[in-house]
Amino acid sequence: MEEVHWADVIAEDLLKRGRKHRIATGITPSGHIHVGNLREMLTADAVRRALIDKGGEAELIYIADTFDPLRKRYPFLPEEYERYVGMPLSEIPDPEGCHDNYAEHFLEPFLESLEILEIPVIVKMADEMYKKGEYEEVIRISLQRRDEIAKIIEEVTGRKLEEDWFPFMPLCEECGRINSAKVTGFDDKWIYYRCQCGHEGKASYRGGGKLTWRVDWAARWKILGITCEPFGKDHAAAGGSYDTGKRLAKEIFGIDPPYPIPYEWINLKGVGAMSSSKGIVIPVREFIEVLPPEIVRYIIIRVKPKKHIDFDPANLLELVDEFEEGLRKKDRAVELSMVGNVEYSDVPFRHLVVVGQIAKWDLEKVLEILKRTGYEIDERVRRDVERRLKYAKNWLEKFAPDKIKFEIAESVNPSIFDEKEREFLSKFAEKLREDMKPEEIHNLVYDVAKEVGIKPAKGFQAIYKAILGKNYGPRAGYFIKMLGIDWVKKRFIDVCS
Ligand SMILES: [Zn+2]
Numbered sequence: 001m002e003e004v005h006w007a008d009v010i011a012e013d014l015l016k017r018g019r020k021h022r023i024a025t026g027i028t029p030s031g032h033i034h035v036g037n038l039r040e041m042l043t044a045d046a047v048r049r050a051l052i053d054k055g056g057e058a059e060l061i062y063i064a065d066t067f068d069p070l071r072k073r074y075p076f077l078p079e080e081y082e083r084y085v086g087m088p089l090s091e092i093p094d095p096e097g098c099h100d101n102y103a104e105h106f107l108e109p110f111l112e113s114l115e116i117l118e119i120p121v122i123v124k125m126a127d128e129m130y131k132k133g134e135y136e137e138v139i140r141i142s143l144q145r146r147d148e149i150a151k152i153i154e155e156v157t158g159r160k161l162e163e164d165w166f167p168f169m170p171l172c173e174e175c176g177r178i179n180s181a182k183v184t185g186f187d188d189k190w191i192y193y194r195c196q197c198g199h200e201g202k203a204s205y206r207g208g209g210k211l212t213w214r215v216d217w218a219a220r221w222k223i224l225g226i227t228c229e230p231f232g233k234d235h236a237a238a239g240g241s242y243d244t245g246k247r248l249a250k251e252i253f254g255i256d257p258p259y260p261i262p263y264e265w266i267n268l269k270g271v272g273a274m275s276s277s278k279g280i281v282i283p284v285r286e287f288i289e290v291l292p293p294e295i296v297r298y299i300i301i302r303v304k305p306k307k308h309i310d311f312d313p314a315n316l317l318e319l320v321d322e323f324e325e326g327l328r329k330k331d332r333a334v335e336l337s338m339v340g341n342v343e344y345s346d347v348p349f350r351h352l353v354v355v356g357q358i359a360k361w362d363l364e365k366v367l368e369i370l371k372r373t374g375y376e377i378d379e380r381v382r383r384d385v386e387r388r389l390k391y392a393k394n395w396l397e398k399f400a401p402d403k404i405k406f407e408i409a410e411s412v413n414p415s416i417f418d419e420k421e422r423e424f425l426s427k428f429a430e431k432l433r434e435d436m437k438p439e440e441i442h443n444l445v446y447d448v449a450k451e452v453g454i455k456p457a458k459g460f461q462a463i464y465k466a467i468l469g470k471n472y473g474p475r476a477g478y479f480i481k482m483l484g485i486d487w488v489k490k491r492f493i494d495v496c497s
Pocket residue numbers: 094096097098099104105
């Protein structure tokens with residue numbers, strides 16, 4: 001029996017708790033939001049879809065941690081950004097000057113990507129939530145119950161907190177940093193602080209600072225009514241932030257903690273572990289220019305959250321084969337990955353990569369070749385081919401290994417063939433017939449090689465040399481069919497004369 005998809009398993013669990021769900025996701029827009037971050041979004045979205053499929057109600061909340069401080073000057077930032085370290089991302093200028101602030105500069109392309117990937121999110125900016133007073137109540141609770149909170153954190157983490165610790169980071173009105181001031185006291189109206197810059201001041205409950213990370217996380221579950229949340233495995237470790245969050249939720253904020261979905265990292269081969277602080281990342285926005293959204297979804301949704309994903313963009317074709325196969329079999333992971341308005345024809349992506357190169361990416365020529373190789377071309381096929389051909393081209397240019405790239409040689413020097421190869425090519429041309437199917441053409445290579453007395457590998461090589469001027473190329477049967485029997489015959493006769 002087929003295994004139930006992980007998203008369906010989680011959805012069933014969630015439905016036992018209730019019919020309506022709010023799934024939270026959160027990413028700090030401190031730099032380009034990269035493919036690794038997509039796991040959080042797609043894990044959440046797969047569960048959202050599964051819940052809806054089962055008759056539940058579900059929505060995705062995306063909290064952008066715009067009120068977090070800039071932790072350091074990242075390699076992609078100019079030197080003068082040194083002075084913004086410690087300031088909230090929402091209060092720092094856009095390094096490229098095109099958006100209202102730093103956070104929005106990195107958020108906008110990411111939110112665009114979510115739209116293309118058909119992940120519907122309700123976006124909450126943390127700085128706005130604080131400034132509008134959505135956190136006011138939980139900040140009061142957190143300050144008043146500081147001792148209990150400190151005790152929970154100490155018990156769970158085994159770490160000792162300082163005597164004067166408070167779960168609140170005041171935003172210093174003098175130096176603008178949100179990680180440098182200490183709370184010295186509070187009353188109904190104000191939170192008093194002393195900053196490392198020397199300033200002493202008072203902060204408002206509305207935007208005058210933020211809760212420390214572990215407390216903030218549990219607090220937002222309460223504010224937003226979160227019932228489920230995927231998060232990176234680091235938060236799930238024993239003594240990690242989910243463990244404290246669980247207790248803070250129950251003991252301080254009086255709520256049930258959300259259903260946790262810890263997930264493993266994604267490794268893009270050749271790109272290193274995906275972490276935005278290291279500088280070498282592929283921004284999501286760039287990635288989805290190269291791969292179709294349903295394939296990007298599938299890369300993540302096909303794998304259980306707890307399993308590590310190693311993905312090599314150069315080996316995309318195997319994955320797409322699997323996707324197309326799943327499409328025919330109505331595989332659940334494929335279903336959860338599909339995006340609306342997209343209808344697949346039965347032209348494999350693998351073919352488009354080859355045909356596109358033969359046709360130099362001209363759509364009409366591509367369709368002509370496909371017709372010649374037995375595909376029926378109607379409006380639907382045309383639309384599909386046009387859409388996926390673009391991706392095939394982008395993928396080939398950006399990620400494909402060289403062995404997949406080729407160019408038809410304008411002409412080939414006959415002197416590169418030995419006697420046997422020439423004999424093979426001319427016999428092969430003789431026997432090649434217009435009505436042959438790719439498989440028959442493939443078998444013909446073996447037959448003719450045997451007849452001439454050479455190894456089949458040498459026969460294939462002769463074919464590629466005659467067409468491409470090199471020893472290897474795409475699968476010969478399809479390739480010859482795509483190039484056109486007439487053209488191939490003529491080419492083989494030419495090089496033998
Ligand atoms: Zn910008």
